[in-house]
Amino acid sequence: MLINRYLNREILNPLVTICSILVVIFAGYSATRYLPDAADGLMTGKTVLVLVFLKILIALEVLIPVTLFLSVITVLGRLHAESEIIAMQASGLCERTLISSVLRLTFVVALLVSALSLYARPWAYEQSYWLKADAEANFDFSRLKPGRFHEIGESKYVVFLEGVDVNQERAEGVFIEQRNASLRKIIRAKEAWQEVDPATGEKSVVLHDGYHYEILPAVGKTSLFRFQNFRLILTPKEIESIGYRRKAASTMSLVSSPVAEDRAEFQWRVSTGFSTILLGLLGIPLSRTAPRRGKSANIFMGVVIFAIYYNMTAIAKTWMEQGVVGSFPGIWWPHALLAVLLILLLKPFGSGFQSH
Numbered sequence: 001m002l003i004n005r006y007l008n009r010e011i012l013n014p015l016v017t018i019c020s021i022l023v024v025i026f027a028g029y030s031a032t033r034y035l036p037d038a039a040d041g042l043m044t045g046k047t048v049l050v051l052v053f054l055k056i057l058i059a060l061e062v063l064i065p066v067t068l069f070l071s072v073i074t075v076l077g078r079l080h081a082e083s084e085i086i087a088m089q090a091s092g093l094c095e096r097t098l099i100s101s102v103l104r105l106t107f108v109v110a111l112l113v114s115a116l117s118l119y120a121r122p123w124a125y126e127q128s129y130w131l132k133a134d135a136e137a138n139f140d141f142s143r144l145k146p147g148r149f150h151e152i153g154e155s156k157y158v159v160f161l162e163g164v165d166v167n168q169e170r171a172e173g174v175f176i177e178q179r180n181a182s183l184r185k186i187i188r189a190k191e192a193w194q195e196v197d198p199a200t201g202e203k204s205v206v207l208h209d210g211y212h213y214e215i216l217p218a219v220g221k222t223s224l225f226r227f228q229n230f231r232l233i234l235t236p237k238e239i240e241s242i243g244y245r246r247k248a249a250s251t252m253s254l255v256s257s258p259v260a261e262d263r264a265e266f267q268w269r270v271s272t273g274f275s276t277i278l279l280g281l282l283g284i285p286l287s288r289t290a291p292r293r294g295k296s297a298n299i300f301m302g303v304v305i306f307a308i309y310y311n312m313t314a315i316a317k318t319w320m321e322q323g324v325v326g327s328f329p330g331i332w333w334p335h336a337l338l339a340v341l342l343i344l345l346l347k348p349f350g351s352g353f354q355s356h
């Protein structure tokens with residue numbers, strides 16, 4: 001039907017534009033979180049770019065529904081403001097035709113969002129966890145910046161360099177601490193440099209003229225010895241496992257899990273498609289405005305409603321994770337409230353259309 005193609009095109013154009021702008025903004029925000037690690041030498045630029053891409057992929061399950069919501073409000077608001085809806089009504093357009101056209105497009109977008117949430121989201125989280133674990137396990141001492149404390153890896157290395165002699169490629173005033181539940185090791189060296197075995201590619205840090213402390217807090221014992229040269233091997237580690245990460249778990253593995261946090265994660269993933277449909281349809285009554293009043297008269301109201309709704313879903317997920325609510329109502333009660341609001345707003349909206 002011609003009206004369906006027309007509405008689809010008009011809604012998709014701002015959807016793609018707005019979503020692209022939000023993606024760029026979100027990419028910039030995500031980059032600011034990882035760039036300090038890259039500047040400190042804890043990550044490579046390539047790792048930062050991949051992590052930003054994965055963050056964007058995860059965020060699309062929220063960005064696409066909200067841009068669809070705003071696009072419907074904007075486009076239909078323009079049609080109301082420019083009296084095109086009145087012309088369509090005079091040509092035989094009824095309420096059911098308009099809702100059906102928006103619903104078809106919304107349903108297709110909801111399928112995309114569901115696929116992202118059910119499959120792309122856990123994959124992206126898994127890849128990001130692997131990248132972070134690899135960056136921590138295989139850090140390059142030569143990239144560390146002086147004058148800062150660097151916390152590295154699960155082994156809780158803390159490294160501090162007072163200065164760096166760029167010409168001789170040596171660090172000066174080196175402090176390294178490593179601790180676990182039972183032992184604390186501290187190395188203080190006058191200078192240090194990194195060496196790479198040309199045959200094996202093995203990295204090591206040579207610490208020169210310093211002290212090595214071993215502290216056993218449980219028994220109150222401290223060992224100390226002085227060294228001229230101490231070699232700290234930085235053998236690249238093969239990461240065998242990142243452990244169980246709920247957000248990286250497959251959707252099927254969450255279905256039968258008895259853990260409240262797993263059930264909350266599963267319901268979140270399943271609910272994104274329904275949320276997309278509700279938001280797409282909610283844009284219809286919120287778009288209604290008087291002729292020549294303005295194309296985006298209700299955008300502000302739409303933003304407020306979405307902000308409240310999104311925060312309610314986040315609260316519902318937290319409550320379910322903490323056991324405040326069970327699997328029912330789980331995280332579904334904000335969606336139920338939005339559905340009730342949609343029904344209430346669509347009733348007066350329908351009075352403006354008559355079947356011909």
